[in-house]
Amino acid sequence: MIVTRSWLNEFIDLSKVSNEKLYETFNSIGLEVDSINQIEIAEKVVIGKIISCAKHPDADKLNVCQIDVGSGTRQIVCGAANVVEAEYVAVATIGAVLPGDFAIKHAKLRGVESVGMVCASSELGLPDMGKGIMILDESIGELEVGKELRSYDKIVDTIIELELTANRGDCLSIYGVARDLSAALDIEMKPFEYKQEEKIKLGIAREAELRHTGEMDADLEYKLATIENISDSFLIQLRLAMVNVEAEGKLGSILAYATHTTGVVLRGYDSSKFRNSENKISVHTLAKTKGVIEILGNEKVLSVAGVNQETEATANDETKELLIEASYINPDTLVEAVSTTSLKTDDLYYKTSRGANPDLYFGLSFLASMMDTYTDISCFVGSLNVSVDREHESVIVDAKEIASFLGMDVDIGKIVTILQKLGFEINTMGHD
Secondary structure, eight states, rough: HHHHEEEEEEEEBBBOOOOHHHHHHHHHHHHHHEEEOOOOOOOTTEEEEEEEEEEEEEEEEEEEEEEEEEEEEEEEEOOOOOGGOOOOEEEEEETTTTTTEEEEEEEEETTEEHHHEEEGGGGGGGGOOOOSOOOOGGGSOOOTTTBBBGGGGTTTTTTEEOOOTTTOOGSSSSSHHHHHHHHHTTBBBOOOOOOOOSSSSSSSGEEEEEEEOOOOEEEEEEEEEEEEEEEOOOOHHHHHTTTTTSHHHHHHHHHHHHHHHOOOEEEHHHHGGGTTSSSSSEEEEEEEETTTTEEEETTEEETTTEEOOOOBBBTTTTTTTTEEEEEEEEEHHHHHHHSOOOOOOOHHHHHHHHHOOOHHHHHEEEEEEHHHHHHEEEBBBEEEOOOOOOOOOOOOOHHHHHHHHHHSSSOOOHHHHHHHHHTOOOOOOOOO
């Protein structure tokens, strides 16, 4: 599991916690640190605003850009194709020394003066974000022309890779790791609050239905929305690169980001695959065998809960009507079912097989907040749900037993505080 300091900071205030303290704390609570990497950006790499961009007179693949770097406008020749789409970029000005001891000097490219370099992420020591230069936006903070890039906390981040044992599915998310830190450091979690403005005042039942067959082993919740436009987010792309999560397209990136943040498994469908002969979205959940819940549209299997999803049904950046699914299935039930079948699994199976976050409302609310920020979305009121009746398990915590394997006494009050911060409800408390 990979997290970043600034990402964690969205759920817990780490302003007074050093990287050394984080390292010690993670190791002390069983979240072994495999690596910790502090991103550093060179001096004289600044925010630049592209004023104009024209083809190089003697090279088809080069562009000549006039860029405001705060101290004035500089002419810079750039070979990245996506520079024509950019407004704000990272510019290494004269005198900057980039990783690999690469010093930026005055240059002449195919006969044209170039004073500086427009940078790709890998050229600055950041994770590779694909072809082309970085196109910045205010997801990292207010963009101020001429301001050094290293002054943005969300860029000069700390990347921490944790080695989790198979039973720690609760920490396969930014939120889950922050919750453990909250208990270990005795710092309150920041509350997540979001009130969605439902822009379409039609109830989801007017447009869609959910029917199920057999005994359900999974909790499923569906939301329906229409999308007019999806915006890029530099921060989403940067953070996904930092944590080695690959996603297809803008919508796929938003879904992947929300899943990595909350631990709730989220999928997006093109709703047209579920429209029946009456032009109604009809989702059929079928309990094939114990632990195998098929999601059908027009009686065709489009996914298996927690296991996989057919490409043809997966929503993409061209999807205009989006069906969003949040799911949870008991990992023990799921793993046993998959081991006895020939089901193919996808990337999300790693989370579901170890224990995804069962708080589907949290996952959908967080995703909705992102969609409101980065898309022009109209959401139908309400949701379609199917859930499993589960009994809450009680765990007896014995202070003497804890003391015996820790080799030290722990005050019962401290034990209670830690359990509450981890989300446990305390029914009774004794001192014997």
